[in-house]
Amino acid sequence: xxxxxxxxxxxxxxxxxxxxxxxxxxxxxxxxxxxxxxxxxxxxxxxxxxxxxxxxxxxxxxxxxxxxxxxxxxxxxxxxxxxxxxxxxxxxxxxx
Amino acid sequence: xxxxxxxxxxxxxxxxxxxxxxxxxxxxxxxxxxxxxxxxxxxxxxxxxxxxxxxxxxxxxxxxxxxxxxxxxxxxxxxxxxxxxxxxxxxxxxxxxxxxxxxxxxxxxxxxxxxxxxxxxxxxxxxxxxxxxxxxxxxxxxxxxxxxxxxxxxxxxxxxxxxxxxxxxxxxxxxxxxxxxxxxxxxxxxxxxxxxxxxxxxxxxxxxxxxxxxxxxxxxxxxxxxxxxxxxxxxxxxxxxxxxxxxxxxxxxxxxxxxxxxxxxxxxxxxxxxxxxxxxxxxxxxxxxxxxxxxxxxxxxx
Ligand SMILES: Cc1ncc(C[n+]2csc(CCOP(=O)(O)OP(=O)(O)O)c2C)c(N)n1
Ligand code: SF4
Ligand code: SF4
Ligand code: SF4
Ligand SMILES: [Mg+2]
Numbered sequence: 001x002x003x004x005x006x007x008x009x010x011x012x013x014x015x016x017x018x019x020x021x022x023x024x025x026x027x028x029x030x031x032x033x034x035x036x037x038x039x040x041x042x043x044x045x046x047x048x049x050x051x052x053x054x055x056x057x058x059x060x061x062x063x064x065x066x067x068x069x070x071x072x073x074x075x076x077x078x079x080x081x082x083x084x085x086x087x088x089x090x091x092x093x094x095x096x
Numbered sequence: 097x098x099x100x101x102x103x104x105x106x107x108x109x110x111x112x113x114x115x116x117x118x119x120x121x122x123x124x125x126x127x128x129x130x131x132x133x134x135x136x137x138x139x140x141x142x143x144x145x146x147x148x149x150x151x152x153x154x155x156x157x158x159x160x161x162x163x164x165x166x167x168x169x170x171x172x173x174x175x176x177x178x179x180x181x182x183x184x185x186x187x188x189x190x191x192x193x194x195x196x197x198x199x200x201x202x203x204x205x206x207x208x209x210x211x212x213x214x215x216x217x218x219x220x221x222x223x224x225x226x227x228x229x230x231x232x233x234x235x236x237x238x239x240x241x242x243x244x245x246x247x248x249x250x251x252x253x254x255x256x257x258x259x260x261x262x263x264x265x266x267x268x269x270x271x272x273x274x275x276x277x278x279x280x281x282x283x284x285x286x287x288x289x290x291x292x293x294x295x296x297x298x299x300x301x302x303x304x305x306x307x308x309x310x311x312x313x314x315x316x317x318x319x320x321x322x323x324x325x326x327x328x329x330x331x332x333x334x335x336x337x338x339x340x341x342x343x344x345x346x347x348x349x350x351x352x353x354x355x356x357x358x359x360x361x362x363x364x365x366x367x368x369x370x371x372x373x374x375x376x377x378x379x380x381x382x383x384x385x386x387x388x389x390x391x392x393x394x395x396x397x398x
Binding site for chain 2: 007009011012014015016017018021022039055057058059060061062063065066068
Protein backbone atom coordinates (compact mmCIF):
# COMPACT_ATOMS: atom_id res chain seq x y z
CA UNK A 1 0.00 0.00 0.00
CA UNK A 2 1.41 3.33 -1.05
CA UNK A 3 2.21 5.80 1.69
CA UNK A 4 2.16 8.71 -0.68
CA UNK A 5 1.24 10.01 -4.06
CA UNK A 6 2.07 12.83 -6.42
CA UNK A 7 0.12 15.59 -8.13
CA UNK A 8 1.28 16.80 -11.54
CA UNK A 9 0.28 20.03 -13.22
CA UNK A 10 0.93 18.65 -16.67
CA UNK A 11 0.82 21.96 -18.49
CA UNK A 12 3.72 23.34 -16.43
CA UNK A 13 6.01 20.39 -17.18
CA UNK A 14 8.95 20.85 -19.54
CA UNK A 15 9.94 17.19 -19.59
CA UNK A 16 13.40 17.62 -18.04
CA UNK A 17 13.28 14.23 -16.30
CA UNK A 18 14.72 15.44 -12.96
CA UNK A 19 11.76 14.01 -11.03
CA UNK A 20 12.07 10.65 -12.77
CA UNK A 21 15.83 10.39 -12.23
CA UNK A 22 15.96 11.45 -8.58
CA UNK A 23 12.89 9.70 -7.16
CA UNK A 24 14.56 7.35 -4.65
CA UNK A 25 12.11 4.50 -5.33
CA UNK A 26 11.76 4.94 -9.11
CA UNK A 27 8.05 5.59 -9.02
CA UNK A 28 7.92 7.85 -12.07
CA UNK A 29 8.54 7.73 -15.81
CA UNK A 30 7.94 10.27 -18.54
CA UNK A 31 4.66 9.32 -20.18
CA UNK A 32 4.19 8.96 -23.91
CA UNK A 33 1.39 11.53 -23.83
CA UNK A 34 2.07 15.15 -24.76
CA UNK A 35 1.07 18.32 -23.00
CA UNK A 36 0.06 21.37 -25.01
CA UNK A 37 3.66 22.50 -25.48
CA UNK A 38 4.75 19.09 -26.69
CA UNK A 39 6.53 17.85 -23.58
CA UNK A 40 6.03 14.44 -21.99
CA UNK A 41 4.98 14.92 -18.37
CA UNK A 42 5.73 12.23 -15.79
CA UNK A 43 3.28 9.62 -14.58
CA UNK A 44 3.48 6.98 -11.88
CA UNK A 45 4.61 3.57 -13.08
CA UNK A 46 5.09 2.15 -9.57
CA UNK A 47 2.48 3.99 -7.51
CA UNK A 48 2.75 1.52 -4.63
CA UNK A 49 6.35 2.50 -4.05
CA UNK A 50 5.62 6.19 -3.50
CA UNK A 51 6.45 7.36 0.01
CA UNK A 52 5.22 10.91 -0.53
CA UNK A 53 8.72 12.20 0.26
CA UNK A 54 8.32 15.12 -2.20
CA UNK A 55 11.86 14.87 -3.53
CA UNK A 56 10.33 15.02 -7.01
CA UNK A 57 8.76 18.32 -5.97
CA UNK A 58 12.08 19.65 -4.65
CA UNK A 59 13.80 18.85 -7.95
CA UNK A 60 11.14 20.05 -10.37
CA UNK A 61 12.43 23.37 -11.78
CA UNK A 62 8.97 24.20 -13.09
CA UNK A 63 6.88 23.60 -9.95
CA UNK A 64 4.92 21.02 -11.96
CA UNK A 65 4.96 18.06 -9.55
CA UNK A 66 4.90 17.48 -5.81
CA UNK A 67 4.53 14.48 -3.54
CA UNK A 68 2.39 14.21 -0.45
CA UNK A 69 1.73 11.63 2.23
CA UNK A 70 -1.50 9.71 2.21
CA UNK A 71 -3.02 8.14 5.32
CA UNK A 72 -3.75 4.52 4.51
CA UNK A 73 -7.20 4.46 5.97
CA UNK A 74 -8.61 7.79 4.93
CA UNK A 75 -7.70 9.38 1.62
CA UNK A 76 -9.38 12.51 2.95
CA UNK A 77 -6.20 13.18 4.90
CA UNK A 78 -4.50 14.21 1.67
CA UNK A 79 -5.09 17.96 2.10
CA UNK A 80 -2.81 17.80 5.13
CA UNK A 81 -0.02 18.37 2.64
CA UNK A 82 -1.37 21.79 1.94
CA UNK A 83 -1.59 22.69 5.60
CA UNK A 84 2.07 22.04 6.29
CA UNK A 85 4.43 24.90 7.17
CA UNK A 86 2.31 27.98 7.18
CA UNK A 87 4.02 31.11 5.99
CA UNK A 88 2.63 34.29 7.46
CA UNK A 89 -0.52 36.01 6.38
CA UNK A 90 1.79 38.04 4.16
CA UNK A 91 0.72 35.83 1.30
CA UNK A 92 -2.65 37.49 1.23
CA UNK A 93 -1.21 40.41 -0.65
CA UNK A 94 -1.27 38.88 -4.09
CA UNK A 95 -0.38 41.84 -6.22
CA UNK A 96 2.24 41.38 -8.85
CA UNK B 97 -1.27 4.09 -23.70
CA UNK B 98 -0.26 6.22 -20.81
CA UNK B 99 -2.42 8.33 -18.62
CA UNK B 100 -1.48 11.74 -17.37
CA UNK B 101 -2.08 12.57 -13.76
CA UNK B 102 -4.33 15.59 -13.76
CA UNK B 103 -3.88 18.45 -11.32
CA UNK B 104 -5.93 17.94 -8.22
CA UNK B 105 -7.39 20.39 -5.78
CA UNK B 106 -4.10 20.17 -3.89
CA UNK B 107 -1.55 22.83 -4.51
CA UNK B 108 2.19 22.59 -4.45
CA UNK B 109 3.35 23.92 -1.03
CA UNK B 110 5.93 26.20 -2.69
CA UNK B 111 3.11 28.11 -4.37
CA UNK B 112 2.53 29.87 -1.07
CA UNK B 113 5.67 31.88 -1.64
CA UNK B 114 5.60 32.11 -5.44
CA UNK B 115 3.82 34.44 -7.84
CA UNK B 116 1.83 31.69 -9.49
CA UNK B 117 0.34 33.89 -12.18
CA UNK B 118 3.90 34.30 -13.55
CA UNK B 119 4.40 30.56 -14.05
CA UNK B 120 5.43 29.00 -16.46
CA UNK B 121 8.80 30.64 -16.02
CA UNK B 122 10.96 31.84 -18.87
CA UNK B 123 13.59 29.21 -18.01
CA UNK B 124 14.55 26.52 -20.52
CA UNK B 125 13.69 22.84 -19.99
CA UNK B 126 16.33 21.35 -17.68
CA UNK B 127 17.55 24.71 -16.37
CA UNK B 128 18.43 24.35 -12.68
CA UNK B 129 17.46 27.82 -11.51
CA UNK B 130 13.88 26.76 -10.68
CA UNK B 131 15.18 23.84 -8.63
CA UNK B 132 17.15 26.23 -6.43
CA UNK B 133 13.96 28.26 -6.00
CA UNK B 134 12.24 25.21 -4.44
CA UNK B 135 14.96 25.02 -1.79
CA UNK B 136 14.64 28.75 -1.23
CA UNK B 137 10.83 28.57 -0.94
CA UNK B 138 11.00 25.83 1.70
CA UNK B 139 13.78 27.71 3.52
CA UNK B 140 11.67 30.85 3.61
CA UNK B 141 8.81 28.88 5.13
CA UNK B 142 11.05 26.99 7.57
CA UNK B 143 13.06 29.99 8.74
CA UNK B 144 10.04 31.66 10.27
CA UNK B 145 11.05 34.91 8.55
CA UNK B 146 8.29 37.52 8.50
CA UNK B 147 7.58 37.54 4.79
CA UNK B 148 6.12 41.03 5.00
CA UNK B 149 9.53 42.22 6.09
CA UNK B 150 11.59 40.17 3.66
CA UNK B 151 12.76 41.58 0.34
CA UNK B 152 14.45 39.89 -2.60
CA UNK B 153 16.78 41.78 -4.93
CA UNK B 154 18.16 40.53 -8.25
CA UNK B 155 20.37 41.93 -10.95
CA UNK B 156 19.98 41.03 -14.62
CA UNK B 157 20.26 37.56 -16.13
CA UNK B 158 18.30 34.32 -16.23
CA UNK B 159 19.10 33.91 -12.52
CA UNK B 160 18.06 37.51 -11.96
CA UNK B 161 14.54 36.50 -12.91
CA UNK B 162 14.10 34.75 -9.56
CA UNK B 163 12.98 37.91 -7.78
CA UNK B 164 10.03 38.16 -10.16
CA UNK B 165 8.74 34.70 -9.30
CA UNK B 166 8.93 34.96 -5.52
CA UNK B 167 6.03 36.47 -3.61
CA UNK B 168 8.02 38.97 -1.55
CA UNK B 169 8.83 42.61 -2.07
CA UNK B 170 10.84 42.01 -5.23
CA UNK B 171 13.38 44.27 -6.90
CA UNK B 172 14.81 43.59 -10.34
CA UNK B 173 17.69 46.05 -10.48
CA UNK B 174 20.38 46.82 -13.04
CA UNK B 175 23.11 44.41 -14.08
CA UNK B 176 25.74 44.00 -11.36
CA UNK B 177 24.06 46.37 -8.93
CA UNK B 178 21.88 44.07 -6.86
CA UNK B 179 24.23 44.30 -3.86
CA UNK B 180 24.48 48.11 -3.71
CA UNK B 181 20.71 48.32 -4.16
CA UNK B 182 20.19 45.80 -1.36
CA UNK B 183 22.70 47.66 0.84
CA UNK B 184 20.68 50.85 0.46
CA UNK B 185 17.47 48.98 1.20
CA UNK B 186 18.93 47.48 4.36
CA UNK B 187 20.45 50.73 5.63
CA UNK B 188 17.27 52.71 5.00
CA UNK B 189 15.08 50.08 6.60
CA UNK B 190 17.20 47.99 8.97
CA UNK B 191 14.32 45.80 10.10
CA UNK B 192 14.09 44.17 6.66
CA UNK B 193 15.57 40.78 5.91
CA UNK B 194 17.21 41.37 2.54
CA UNK B 195 18.12 38.55 0.16
CA UNK B 196 20.09 39.04 -3.05
CA UNK B 197 19.46 36.27 -5.60
CA UNK B 198 21.43 36.59 -8.82
CA UNK B 199 23.82 35.05 -11.30
CA UNK B 200 27.56 34.45 -11.32
CA UNK B 201 28.14 37.05 -14.02
CA UNK B 202 26.02 39.61 -12.27
CA UNK B 203 27.53 39.12 -8.81
CA UNK B 204 31.15 38.29 -9.51
CA UNK B 205 32.00 39.85 -12.86
CA UNK B 206 30.32 43.22 -13.40
CA UNK B 207 29.29 43.30 -9.73
CA UNK B 208 32.52 41.85 -8.32
CA UNK B 209 33.64 44.95 -6.49
CA UNK B 210 30.30 45.35 -4.74
CA UNK B 211 30.52 41.72 -3.64
CA UNK B 212 33.98 42.22 -2.12
CA UNK B 213 33.04 45.34 -0.22
CA UNK B 214 29.68 44.11 1.05
CA UNK B 215 31.56 41.10 2.50
CA UNK B 216 34.26 43.39 3.94
CA UNK B 217 31.64 45.61 5.57
CA UNK B 218 29.77 42.55 6.78
CA UNK B 219 26.59 44.04 5.41
CA UNK B 220 23.59 42.17 6.78
CA UNK B 221 22.54 40.47 3.52
CA UNK B 222 22.03 36.91 2.33
CA UNK B 223 23.47 36.55 -1.16
CA UNK B 224 22.50 33.50 -3.23
CA UNK B 225 24.68 33.19 -6.33
CA UNK B 226 23.38 30.85 -9.02
CA UNK B 227 26.58 29.79 -10.76
CA UNK B 228 25.85 28.32 -14.20
CA UNK B 229 29.43 29.23 -15.19
CA UNK B 230 28.34 31.45 -18.04
CA UNK B 231 26.64 34.68 -19.05
CA UNK B 232 23.51 32.80 -20.02
CA UNK B 233 20.91 35.40 -20.79
CA UNK B 234 23.07 37.24 -23.31
CA UNK B 235 24.03 34.17 -25.31
CA UNK B 236 26.64 32.17 -23.44
CA UNK B 237 29.74 34.37 -23.31
CA UNK B 238 32.60 33.32 -21.01
CA UNK B 239 32.33 34.75 -17.50
CA UNK B 240 34.85 35.05 -14.66
CA UNK B 241 33.44 31.73 -13.45
CA UNK B 242 33.77 29.78 -16.72
CA UNK B 243 36.18 26.94 -15.91
CA UNK B 244 39.49 26.97 -17.74
CA UNK B 245 39.27 25.10 -21.06
CA UNK B 246 35.47 25.29 -21.22
CA UNK B 247 34.00 26.28 -24.55
CA UNK B 248 31.65 29.24 -24.81
CA UNK B 249 30.48 31.54 -27.59
CA UNK B 250 33.45 33.84 -26.89
CA UNK B 251 35.96 31.05 -26.26
CA UNK B 252 35.40 28.63 -29.14
CA UNK B 253 38.87 27.12 -28.58
CA UNK B 254 38.39 26.93 -24.82
CA UNK B 255 38.94 29.59 -22.21
CA UNK B 256 42.52 30.60 -21.39
CA UNK B 257 41.55 32.11 -18.05
CA UNK B 258 41.36 30.18 -14.79
CA UNK B 259 37.98 30.54 -13.11
CA UNK B 260 37.30 32.57 -9.99
CA UNK B 261 37.02 30.64 -6.73
CA UNK B 262 34.10 32.62 -5.31
CA UNK B 263 33.98 31.10 -1.80
CA UNK B 264 37.67 31.97 -1.33
CA UNK B 265 37.05 35.54 -2.47
CA UNK B 266 34.17 36.24 -0.09
CA UNK B 267 35.87 34.38 2.76
CA UNK B 268 39.00 36.52 2.37
CA UNK B 269 36.88 39.66 2.23
CA UNK B 270 35.24 38.77 5.55
CA UNK B 271 31.89 37.05 4.88
CA UNK B 272 30.53 35.44 8.03
CA UNK B 273 28.81 32.52 6.29
CA UNK B 274 30.02 30.82 3.11
CA UNK B 275 28.58 27.65 1.58
CA UNK B 276 28.46 25.97 -1.79
CA UNK B 277 25.92 23.44 -3.02
CA UNK B 278 24.62 22.36 -6.40
CA UNK B 279 21.09 22.11 -7.79
CA UNK B 280 21.37 18.38 -7.07
CA UNK B 281 21.70 19.07 -3.30
CA UNK B 282 18.13 20.26 -2.80
CA UNK B 283 17.84 19.29 0.87
CA UNK B 284 21.26 20.51 1.94
CA UNK B 285 20.65 23.75 0.08
CA UNK B 286 17.33 24.23 1.84
CA UNK B 287 18.97 23.64 5.22
CA UNK B 288 21.82 25.99 4.39
CA UNK B 289 19.45 28.70 3.21
CA UNK B 290 17.31 28.31 6.34
CA UNK B 291 20.36 28.59 8.58
CA UNK B 292 21.72 31.55 6.64
CA UNK B 293 18.35 33.35 6.68
CA UNK B 294 18.50 33.27 10.48
CA UNK B 295 22.07 34.52 10.74
CA UNK B 296 23.25 38.12 10.84
CA UNK B 297 25.98 39.62 8.70
CA UNK B 298 27.13 38.93 5.16
CA UNK B 299 26.09 35.41 4.19
CA UNK B 300 26.97 33.90 0.83
CA UNK B 301 25.68 30.70 -0.77
CA UNK B 302 26.95 29.60 -4.17
CA UNK B 303 24.74 27.11 -6.03
CA UNK B 304 26.06 25.40 -9.14
CA UNK B 305 23.23 25.05 -11.60
CA UNK B 306 22.90 23.52 -15.06
CA UNK B 307 22.44 25.74 -18.09
CA UNK B 308 21.86 23.14 -20.79
CA UNK B 309 21.13 25.72 -23.48
CA UNK B 310 24.25 27.86 -23.36
CA UNK B 311 26.82 26.06 -21.24
CA UNK B 312 25.88 22.38 -21.33
CA UNK B 313 25.49 21.79 -25.02
CA UNK B 314 28.87 23.34 -25.83
CA UNK B 315 30.59 21.31 -23.17
CA UNK B 316 29.44 17.76 -23.74
CA UNK B 317 26.24 17.60 -21.71
CA UNK B 318 23.22 16.35 -23.63
CA UNK B 319 20.78 18.13 -21.33
CA UNK B 320 20.26 19.59 -17.87
CA UNK B 321 19.83 16.14 -16.39
CA UNK B 322 23.33 15.15 -17.56
CA UNK B 323 24.79 18.07 -15.62
CA UNK B 324 22.69 17.17 -12.56
CA UNK B 325 23.98 13.59 -12.72
CA UNK B 326 27.52 14.88 -12.91
CA UNK B 327 26.98 16.99 -9.79
CA UNK B 328 25.76 13.88 -8.03
CA UNK B 329 28.80 11.92 -9.16
CA UNK B 330 31.49 14.55 -8.62
CA UNK B 331 30.31 16.34 -5.49
CA UNK B 332 32.21 15.70 -2.26
CA UNK B 333 30.77 17.19 0.91
CA UNK B 334 33.56 18.77 2.96
CA UNK B 335 32.11 21.03 5.61
CA UNK B 336 34.73 23.41 6.95
CA UNK B 337 37.05 22.88 3.96
CA UNK B 338 39.59 25.71 3.63
CA UNK B 339 38.19 27.86 0.84
CA UNK B 340 41.55 28.00 -0.98
CA UNK B 341 41.03 24.30 -1.67
CA UNK B 342 37.57 24.50 -3.23
CA UNK B 343 38.25 25.91 -6.69
CA UNK B 344 36.23 24.17 -9.39
CA UNK B 345 38.29 22.33 -11.98
CA UNK B 346 36.65 20.52 -14.90
CA UNK B 347 36.30 16.80 -14.27
CA UNK B 348 37.70 17.00 -10.71
CA UNK B 349 35.59 16.52 -7.55
CA UNK B 350 33.33 19.46 -6.78
CA UNK B 351 33.79 20.38 -3.14
CA UNK B 352 30.49 21.39 -1.55
CA UNK B 353 29.46 22.14 2.02
CA UNK B 354 29.46 24.89 4.57
CA UNK B 355 32.94 26.36 4.53
CA UNK B 356 32.69 29.36 6.84
CA UNK B 357 30.38 30.13 9.78
CA UNK B 358 31.72 32.84 12.06
CA UNK B 359 30.40 35.82 13.91
CA UNK B 360 31.61 39.37 13.73
CA UNK B 361 29.70 42.63 14.15
CA UNK B 362 27.86 43.71 11.06
CA UNK B 363 28.02 47.18 9.53
CA UNK B 364 24.92 48.60 11.23
CA UNK B 365 25.93 47.28 14.64
CA UNK B 366 29.38 48.87 14.35
CA UNK B 367 27.91 52.11 13.08
CA UNK B 368 25.48 52.32 15.96
CA UNK B 369 28.03 51.47 18.60
CA UNK B 370 30.66 53.87 17.24
CA UNK B 371 28.26 56.73 16.79
CA UNK B 372 26.76 56.11 20.23
CA UNK B 373 24.47 58.97 21.24
CA UNK B 374 25.13 60.74 17.93
CA UNK B 375 23.43 57.92 16.02
CA UNK B 376 19.92 59.23 16.57
CA UNK B 377 20.91 62.87 16.02
CA UNK B 378 22.43 61.99 12.68
CA UNK B 379 19.63 59.63 11.72
CA UNK B 380 17.12 62.41 12.33
CA UNK B 381 19.05 65.24 10.70
CA UNK B 382 20.29 63.14 7.79
CA UNK B 383 23.73 63.53 6.30
CA UNK B 384 24.82 65.94 3.59
CA UNK B 385 24.53 69.68 3.15
CA UNK B 386 20.83 69.74 3.94
CA UNK B 387 20.01 71.91 0.95
CA UNK B 388 17.28 70.05 -0.86
CA UNK B 389 15.61 73.10 -2.38
CA UNK B 390 14.25 72.67 -5.90
CA UNK B 391 16.66 72.86 -8.76
CA UNK B 392 19.56 72.30 -6.38
CA UNK B 393 20.75 69.04 -7.83
CA UNK B 394 24.28 67.78 -7.55
CA UNK B 395 25.54 70.58 -5.28
CA UNK B 396 27.66 68.08 -3.40
CA UNK B 397 27.76 64.36 -2.92
CA UNK B 398 25.12 64.32 -0.21
C1 LIG C 1 25.28 47.30 -17.64
C2 LIG C 1 24.92 46.08 -18.42
N1 LIG C 1 25.89 45.41 -19.07
C3 LIG C 1 25.59 44.30 -19.74
C4 LIG C 1 24.30 43.85 -19.79
C5 LIG C 1 23.98 42.60 -20.59
N2 LIG C 1 23.74 41.44 -19.74
C6 LIG C 1 22.51 41.09 -19.37
S1 LIG C 1 22.46 39.67 -18.47
C7 LIG C 1 24.16 39.52 -18.61
C8 LIG C 1 24.88 38.34 -18.03
C9 LIG C 1 24.15 37.58 -17.02
O1 LIG C 1 24.95 36.55 -16.56
P1 LIG C 1 24.69 35.96 -15.12
O2 LIG C 1 24.62 37.02 -14.12
O3 LIG C 1 25.67 34.87 -14.88
O4 LIG C 1 23.20 35.39 -15.24
P2 LIG C 1 22.67 34.12 -16.02
O5 LIG C 1 21.93 34.65 -17.20
O6 LIG C 1 23.84 33.29 -16.40
O7 LIG C 1 21.79 33.44 -15.05
C10 LIG C 1 24.71 40.57 -19.33
C11 LIG C 1 26.14 40.70 -19.64
C12 LIG C 1 23.31 44.58 -19.12
N3 LIG C 1 22.03 44.16 -19.08
N4 LIG C 1 23.64 45.70 -18.45
S1 SF4 D 1 6.99 11.69 -3.56
FE1 SF4 D 1 9.01 10.73 -3.32
S2 SF4 D 1 8.63 8.55 -3.67
FE2 SF4 D 1 6.82 9.64 -4.47
S3 SF4 D 1 7.29 9.99 -6.64
FE3 SF4 D 1 7.98 11.80 -5.56
S4 SF4 D 1 10.17 11.39 -5.14
FE4 SF4 D 1 9.20 9.44 -5.66
S1 SF4 E 1 10.93 17.64 -12.94
FE1 SF4 E 1 9.08 18.85 -13.39
S2 SF4 E 1 9.44 19.71 -15.45
FE2 SF4 E 1 10.92 18.04 -15.14
S3 SF4 E 1 9.89 16.22 -16.02
FE3 SF4 E 1 9.42 16.24 -13.82
S4 SF4 E 1 7.47 17.35 -13.68
FE4 SF4 E 1 8.30 17.78 -15.70
S1 SF4 F 1 19.77 30.02 -21.01
FE1 SF4 F 1 20.61 28.65 -19.46
S2 SF4 F 1 20.42 29.73 -17.50
FE2 SF4 F 1 19.09 30.77 -19.01
S3 SF4 F 1 17.08 29.81 -18.71
FE3 SF4 F 1 18.10 28.68 -20.37
S4 SF4 F 1 19.14 27.00 -19.34
FE4 SF4 F 1 18.60 28.48 -17.74
MG1 LIG G 1 25.47 32.86 -15.21
